[in-house]
Amino acid sequence: MRRSLSILLPVIRLFSVERGASLGLGAGLSALATLAGTALLGLSGWFITASAFAGLTVTSAMVFDVFAPSAGIRLLAIGRTAARYGERIVTHDATLKVLAALRERLFRGWAQPAAAAAMMRRPAKLLFRLTNDVDALDSLYLRVLVPAGVAVLAAFAVMIALCFIDPLFGGLAGLWLVAICLGLSLAAGQFALKPGRRRVHAMEALRARSIDLVAGQTDLAMVGRLQAQRVAIAVADQRLAQADDALNRIDTAVAAGFSLASTLLLTATLLTVALLAKQGTIGTPAAAFALLVAFAATEPFAAMRRGALELGRTLLAAKRIAPRLAPVSAAPGIIGPDAEHAFQMAGVVVGHQGTALPVLRDLSLSLAVGERLAIVGPSGVGKSTLLALLAGEIAATNGTVASLPAATLTQRSELFQDTVRDNLRLADPHADDSRLRRALATAGLLEDIEALPRGLSSRLGEGGSGLSGGQSRRLALARLLLRDTPLWLLDEPTEGLDAGTARAVLVRLVSAAAARSLVIATHIRREADIADRIVLLDGGRIAATALRGTPEFDMLLDRLRPD
Numbered sequence: 001m002r003r004s005l006s007i008l009l010p011v012i013r014l015f016s017v018e019r020g021a022s023l024g025l026g027a028g029l030s031a032l033a034t035l036a037g038t039a040l041l042g043l044s045g046w047f048i049t050a051s052a053f054a055g056l057t058v059t060s061a062m063v064f065d066v067f068a069p070s071a072g073i074r075l076l077a078i079g080r081t082a083a084r085y086g087e088r089i090v091t092h093d094a095t096l097k098v099l100a101a102l103r104e105r106l107f108r109g110w111a112q113p114a115a116a117a118a119m120m121r122r123p124a125k126l127l128f129r130l131t132n133d134v135d136a137l138d139s140l141y142l143r144v145l146v147p148a149g150v151a152v153l154a155a156f157a158v159m160i161a162l163c164f165i166d167p168l169f170g171g172l173a174g175l176w177l178v179a180i181c182l183g184l185s186l187a188a189g190q191f192a193l194k195p196g197r198r199r200v201h202a203m204e205a206l207r208a209r210s211i212d213l214v215a216g217q218t219d220l221a222m223v224g225r226l227q228a229q230r231v232a233i234a235v236a237d238q239r240l241a242q243a244d245d246a247l248n249r250i251d252t253a254v255a256a257g258f259s260l261a262s263t264l265l266l267t268a269t270l271l272t273v274a275l276l277a278k279q280g281t282i283g284t285p286a287a288a289f290a291l292l293v294a295f296a297a298t299e300p301f302a303a304m305r306r307g308a309l310e311l312g313r314t315l316l317a318a319k320r321i322a323p324r325l326a327p328v329s330a331a332p333g334i335i336g337p338d339a340e341h342a343f344q345m346a347g348v349v350v351g352h353q354g355t356a357l358p359v360l361r362d363l364s365l366s367l368a369v370g371e372r373l374a375i376v377g378p379s380g381v382g383k384s385t386l387l388a389l390l391a392g393e394i395a396a397t398n399g400t401v402a403s404l405p406a407a408t409l410t411q412r413s414e415l416f417q418d419t420v421r422d423n424l425r426l427a428d429p430h431a432d433d434s435r436l437r438r439a440l441a442t443a444g445l446l447e448d449i450e451a452l453p454r455g456l457s458s459r460l461g462e463g464g465s466g467l468s469g470g471q472s473r474r475l476a477l478a479r480l481l482l483r484d485t486p487l488w489l490l491d492e493p494t495e496g497l498d499a500g501t502a503r504a505v506l507v508r509l510v511s512a513a514a515a516r517s518l519v520i521a522t523h524i525r526r527e528a529d530i531a532d533r534i535v536l537l538d539g540g541r542i543a544a545t546a547l548r549g550t551p552e553f554d555m556l557l558d559r560l561r562p563d
C-alpha cells in the first residue's frame, strides 16, 4: 500500500501543480452530486410517505406543508443534475489538460541528447508510453481519487443522517460502510494488481507482435518465421484473455460483495426502523427516509470498482512515467560558441551504448562562421557520430561542445507516409508552395515531382516509398534547405545520385547555403570538393587537416571515391 502510494505520489504532485484548483473543484462537484442524489432519495421517500399519511384525514391534509419538501426535492434534483454536469465538464477538461502537460514533459525528456535515440531503438515502447501509459493515468484521478474521496464523504453524510434516527445505529452504519465497502475496494485493488499488470504486458506484446507481422511480413516470410510470429501472437492473445478472465472474476466477486453489503445494511436498517417505529421513537416517514438513505449509501463505493480493477495498470503506468516527470533542465547539452565560430569542441570523447571503446577520443575541432568543412575518413571512423554530436542528438561523455543551431541531413532519408508537401513542411510549417518548389528545384527534384499526377499533393508510402533512392535523398535535401539554421550538417548528401545530377545539386546547394556554415561527412570526392577545409579522422582523432589551395587538400581529395 505504502509502495503504491510512493509510486503514485509524483503523478499526484503533477496533477496538483498543473490543475490543482480545477481538479479540486471537480471533486467538490462530484461530492455535491452524490450527496444531493442520496438526499433526494431520502427526502422523496419521506415526502411520499408523509403525504400519504397526511391524506388519511382531512385535518392533517389541510395542515400538511407540501410546498417546502417539494421545493427541496426540486432543488436537490436540479442541484444534482447541475453538479453532475459541471463535474463532468470540469474534471474531464482538467484531466485532459493534465495529460497534455504530461505528454509535453515526456517529449521534453525524450528531446534530451541520447534519450530520444535510446527510445527510438524501441519505438513500440515509445508509443506505449505516449498512448497507453499516459491514458492509464486518467483513471488515477477520475476512477480512484475522486470516487474514494466522495465515497468516504458520502459514508460520513449517511452516518450523520442516520444518527438523527438513532445515534448508535447511525454510527454503526457509517463504520460498516467505510470498513466493508472501502475494504472491498482496497481488496479488489490488491487482487487486481497482478492480473492488471499482466493484462498491460499482454496487450503490449499483442500489439507489438501484430505490428511486426504486418510491417515485417516480407522479412518474416524470407526467413521462414511467419508461422512462429503467428504462434507468438496467439500466445500473447491467450495471456490477454487469461488476464481479462482473472479481472472479470474479481469484478464479479466485488460486485457480489457490494450487493451483499448493501443488502445487509438495508436489512439492518429495516429491522432497526421497524423496531424504532414500533416503540414510537420515529414516525413512518422518518423510517422511509432512513431506508432510502441506506439504499443509496453503497452506490458511491460501487463507483470505485473500476478504479480498483485498473489499479495495476495505473501503478505500472505511473512507475514507468514517473522518472520522466522531473522538470528538464533548461540548459541543453549544447551551448553557444563565440561570435566567430559556428561550433567549437575541445577534448571530446563520445561512445555509443554497447561499444567498448569510444568512437571519438579527445577530439578538438572548430568551424569559423561561413566556413565549409568536409569530414573524411574510413567507414565507421565516427563521421556521422560527429554530426550527431553537433546536432545535439547524442551527448559527449567528456569534453565541451558549443554549437550554433544546426539542421542535419542524415544518411537515412527520413520520410513519412504523407504528401510530398507535408514531408517538406516538417522543416517549415508555414512555407508556401512557391517556397517548397524553390527548395525542390535547388535539390534537383522539382521536375520529378511536377511529373507526378498530383504534384506536391502526391502521397508517399511508408518510409517515403514510391520514390527512388536518389529521389528520396533529394527530397530529404530539399527539406533541409527549408531549415533556416546558421549551420547545416550534411551526411553524404548526394550519395545515390548520378554524377551529373549530383554535381548540379552541389552547385545549387552551395549557392543556397550562402553565408551558412557547412559540415559535410563524406567518402565522395565531389562532395569534399566544395569545402574550404578537409579534416581526416582516424582512430577517433584528427589524423590530418588541409586547407583549400594547398597540395595536402588535393592529396586528401585524391584519396576519396571518384564520381
Ligand SMILES: Nc1ncnc2c1ncn2[C@@H]1O[C@H](COP(=O)(O)OP(=O)(O)OP(=O)(O)O)[C@@H](O)[C@H]1O
Pocket: 352, 353, 354, 355, 359, 377, 378, 379, 380, 381, 382, 383, 384, 385, 386, 521
Ligand atoms: N547507434 C549506434 N549504436 C551503437 N554503435 C553505433 C551507433 N551508431 C554508430 N555506431 C558505431 O560507431 C562507430 C562510428 O559510426 P559512424 O556511423 O559515426 O561512422 P561513419 O564514419 O559515419 O561511417 P560511414 O562512413 O560508414 O557512414 C561505428 O563503429 C558504428 O558501428
